[in-house]
Amino acid sequence: MDSEVGPLRAVLLHRPGAELKRLTPRNNDQLLFDSIPWVDRAQEEHDAFAETLVSRDVEVMLLADALVTALTDERAHAAAADTAVDRRRVGHELADALGSHLSGLDAAGLADVLTAGMTFEELPAAEGASLVRRMHHPHDFVVDPLPNLLFTRDSSVWIGNRVAIASLAMPARNRETALLDLIYAYHPRFRAAGRAYGAHSAPVEGGDVLLLAPGVLAIGVGERTTPAGAESLARSVFADGLAHTVLAVPIVQDRATMHLDTVCTMVDRDAVVMYPAVRDTLVAYPLRPGTDGGVAVSGPVPFLDAAAEAMGIDRLRVIDTGLDPVTAEREQWDDGNNTLAVAPGVVVAYERNVETNERLEAAGVEVLRMSGSELGSGRGGPRCMSCPITRAAL
Numbered sequence: 192m193d194s195e196v197g198p199l200r201a202v203l204l205h206r207p208g209a210e211l212k213r214l215t216p217r218n219n220d221q222l223l224f225d226s227i228p229w230v231d232r233a234q235e236e237h238d239a240f241a242e243t244l245v246s247r248d249v250e251v252m253l254l255a256d257a258l259v260t261a262l263t264d265e266r267a268h269a270a271a272a273d274t275a276v277d278r279r280r281v282g283h284e285l286a287d288a289l290g291s292h293l294s295g296l297d298a299a300g301l302a303d304v305l306t307a308g309m310t311f312e313e314l315p316a317a318e319g320a321s322l323v324r325r326m327h328h329p330h331d332f333v334v335d336p337l338p339n340l341l342f343t344r345d346s347s348v349w350i351g352n353r354v355a356i357a358s359l360a361m362p363a364r365n366r367e368t369a370l371l372d373l374i375y376a377y378h379p380r381f382r383a384a385g386r387a388y389g390a391h392s393a394p395v396e397g398g399d400v401l402l403l404a405p406g407v408l409a410i411g412v413g414e415r416t417t418p419a420g421a422e423s424l425a426r427s428v429f430a431d432g433l434a435h436t437v438l439a440v441p442i443v444q445d446r447a448t449m450h451l452d453t454v455c456t457m458v459d460r461d462a463v464v465m466y467p468a469v470r471d472t473l474v475a476y477p478l479r480p481g482t483d484g485g486v487a488v489s490g491p492v493p494f495l496d497a498a499a500e501a502m503g504i505d506r507l508r509v510i511d512t513g514l515d516p517v518t519a520e521r522e523q524w525d526d527g528n529n530t531l532a533v534a535p536g537v538v539v540a541y542e543r544n545v546e547t548n549e550r551l552e553a554a555g556v557e558v559l560r561m562s563g564s565e566l567g568s569g570r571g572g573p574r575c576m577s578c579p580i581t582r583a584a585l
């Protein structure tokens with residue numbers, strides 16, 4: 192995998208399920224959803240997304256299936272049960288009982304608990320009657336649900352032939368990486384895959400990582416990825432010879448711009464769709480391999496210039512989100528910039544971003560529209576909802 196736009200061959204998606212049914216008006220903010228999605232419709236939208244990809248010869252791998260396969264390995268099963276027991280939350284009395292309950296589940300049952308979570312009420316009564324259990328509300332979570340698993344882009348990233356496990360910044364998403372870690376370690380398909388990063392390193396989320404061209408990465412630094420995260424991922428890809436330039440790109444620390452891919456994604460070899468409000472102000476700190484495995488930093492310089500130079504092209508074409516500033520702001524919020532390229536000049540985009548999609552088409556980009564009225568309530572578009580595993584070389 193050395194670009195954002197090479198013909199997509201295989202992708203990891205997560206079909207939303209029971210974990211979305213855990214969202215309530217009381218917990219949705221903390222769980223990073225803006226409203227309460229209608230789950231059946233979200234599934235229909237997601238199925239249509241997957242079908243669009245399949246119709247373009249993309250192999251779709253579903254995270255829940257991959258997790259069950261990984262959990263059939265005893266070591267993965269034991270490790271997974273362990274990651275789900277938070278002693279600080281459930282106390283020592285209940286921790287052992289919960290651990291033994293989870294150990295007794297089959298792979299599919301355990302995968303359900305790991306993704307959809309578990310309430311005190313759902314933990315069989317036979318499993319101990321501790322103070323913690325008696326004082327908690329029956330609907331409180333013993334194991335938290337992971338509704339943001341939907342956004343497979345963020346939890347792991349393929350760079351070259353290696354996979355980087357993200358280090359997620361928000362507590363609501365922290366445990367996602369433990370599941371990805373197990374999938375990559377125990378699923379037979381991935382056993383040989385080398386690692387480029389780990390969940391215990393400084394925060395880096397996949398939505399911030401753009402593979403601008405072979406050997407060139409952009410990493411957004413803002414609400415999620417920290418400066419230390421960008422620097423250590425750069426170190427790691429330099430050490431593995433996966434890149435010669437990494438552009439660290441500061442973005443506003445705000446929910447609307449939580450990741451770099453909320454303001455900019457690649458739609459062709461030399462073109463991006465970009466939020467006009469940041470177009471002229473976005474800068475980059477170019478990073479290059481330094482002496483003794485270090486990272487040399489220069490800049491800041493205008494992002495578009497730095498990107499074109501590193502990519503070895505004259506100019507990066509920019510297609511604006513929306514027409515006027517208000518439409519642009521609305522369509523940016525609704526993930527108009529968050530497109531997924533299935534080939535150079537062919538992208539999947541939310542249908543609701545009418546003006547941005549028209550602009551893309553006017554610029555010669557083929558737009559495969561999908562509905563996302565429910566999926567979008569988690570604030571993520573086609574790019575966020577996909578983790579490309581293989582792309583053909585450009």
Ligand SMILES: NC(=[NH2+])NCCC[C@H](N)C(=O)O
Nearest residue numbers: 223342398450569570571575
């Ligand atoms: N790559 C992205 N833009 N991902 C969007 C993630 C949305 C998710 N609700 C979160 O806040 O983490």
